[in-house]
Amino acid sequence: MSKTLNRRDFIKTSSATTVGVATIVSGITLTTFAANANENPVTNEKRWGMLIDTNKLTEVEIDGMVSACQQENGWGSEVHSTGDQKPTWVRKLKVQDKATGKITSLPLMCQHCEEPPCVDVCPTNASMKREDGIVLVDKHLCIGCRYCMMACPYDARSFVHEDLTDQREHMPRGKGTVESCTLCVHKVDNGESPACVASVNSDAVIFGDLYDPKSNINQTLKKVQSAQIRADLDLNTGVRYSGI
Amino acid sequence: MNIRYEEIQGVSLGFYALVAGLGVLILAALGAVFYMEHHGHYVTGMSNRIVWGVPHVFALFLIVAASGALNVASIASVFHKKMYKPLSRLSGLLALALLAGGLMVLVLDLGRPDRLIVAMTEYNFKSIFAWNIILYNGFFVIVAVYLWMMFERRMNKFTSKAGLAAFSWRLILTTGTGSIFGFLVARQAYDAVIMAPMFIIMSFAFGLAFFILILMASYKWTERPLGDAVVNRLGSLLGIFVAAVMYFVAVKHLGNLYLAENAGVENFILFDGGIYTQLFWYGQIILGGLIPMALIYHPALRGNRSTLGLASIFILIGGVIQLYIIIVGGQAYPMEMFPGKEILEGYGGIAAYTPSLPEMMLGVGGIAVALIAVTLLVKFLPFLPESLADEIADPHHKS
């Protein structure tokens, strides 16, 4: 059925990762063959993750990560929401060690847990984890009960408190549903890095497949000391930090 | 002695005034919902830190009270106490009405109440919330069947079996409601198994307080006889329940203080939490606990219906306050994200929350829905015995 329902704009906008061959058969049918990585469902052979080195990452770079995320996903320009009502997909945190007084700055977003509490509590399966470890909100199913926000140990989720228009084409967002960092899933599926990672011009933030022994993130994690936030909860987060 | 049940007449000016007054409250609540849903939740006091506000306080208060209101019927049909039998029908009705009111508030505070059908068709069986949806719906069915068996003479013989089923179901239901909080491992204010039994004992107290008020009011306003035996028995039971709630509250807080991880939030609620500390001591403990117990147990006030009514009202107000402290206070205190570290910037601090008028209107509207359902149904169906005078209601009455 869907094979014949082709999109004319496919030809116009076919991206670099898409190899499209269009043939016009007798001027009526447009048939396309795409040999594309994201034609197939993602699998659990990959687990996407991020490693953030707080010793290398400057405060300016963290601010840059936040605004790159806003730019990419279109949050942060809400007009009515005030104070804590404003959505926050990623935030800059400053923490101080109580004993040594050492101050560390770090970006905090959805940690993409392997055992996400938000997914466990969601009554409608709207809160979900993809096979490759990315935790998302299926806004088609979200009824806005906000139980996931109660359950998240990282305060990583936001509720949209007002009507939105002019959303990004790749990032639908709407009043009355919950949202959070998607690890820029639309970019990852096209072989790109998340916007916040791309905004940092050093190896202070590494993105990649945690399972792949050849990946930079896998090899670095084997070498350096790293930590998970609230490791005591045993959630096995996809976002790791070194230097805290 | 045979009990005769009879509809109330419901033609007096007072009856219509009551219905009209409740109707106004319900319309106000619906208006508030329209306003909140049209604009979005930014018009409320809720935020991404206080994600559940006053609507959840009232919703959970009513749901907890609903399961407790069924106790009177359970005492009759499960524990075979004859004196409670004539009260069973009202008990079942009140349970359904309170649950309907609570669920209305809960649903109308959703971000997308228009998608309620999704909640009924998509179940995540790992979610306590999803289980609660099943438990609430099941409660309606089971209590409705239970009521039918009480009403239908041919079915009377099954009443105690249905009562047992309803009693078990309500225990599970309140356990589920308490577990909404009990299983939130990330939050120091909630992560405690004691939440479930505490919610059960809270339901005993709130449900009975509602029941006593409605029983006394309906018999007074319809000028039907209501003997001291019934009222005093219910009164002393209420006193025991209130004492039990206080015991659970004490155990929960002492247990929490013992854990260093939870000491912060405990100190916040008990000692330096500003409004939450004041609400805890003055509202929950003194107004909702100590004063009602004094009113019920003081020898000079024994058998005094005005003070029993007052005690019931205080227990209900204290109950709302208790849920406010649990729900809002528990969220206001920040989560412990970095043990051993202090968060200087970006997160932390006490979250601000000021309940907005529409939220309050929605919450009060839930109570009004419960009350109007009771008011109308006792007019159309024979829920209330025509007399609860001592010689009829008290099996040990000697004249």
Next chain:
Amino acid sequence: MYRLVAILMVLLMGNVFADKHADHSNLGEEASSIKASGKIFHTDGLDVIRKMHPDFLNHKRDKTLREGVRTKEGSLKGCVNCHAIKDKKTNQYHPVNDKDQFCSTCHQQVSVSVDCFSCHRTTPRKGTK
């Protein structure tokens, strides 16, 4: 009961074909140009896409969101890009779910609300990636 359902279905079907003779001023710019060129985009026939588009969209949404399948078939972006029209005066796109725009003409007639655009963008994308 079945008879009632059948009657209801027939009535609904009637509505699906209701706008066959309607004017196509709101067909959308790209869709109009395809039509003018004599090509056929929805090769299964218009009645199929009219009847089945909710299924296509729902199927696609689950594939994309839950499995990461990002092909163009059945993509809502495609619908919007093709069926939006620009206001002649302001040179801005009308949202496709505005009154009397492409999605609304039928949906108004059959009184079925469109939930897509409480979150999805209603006009073709801007220059931003």
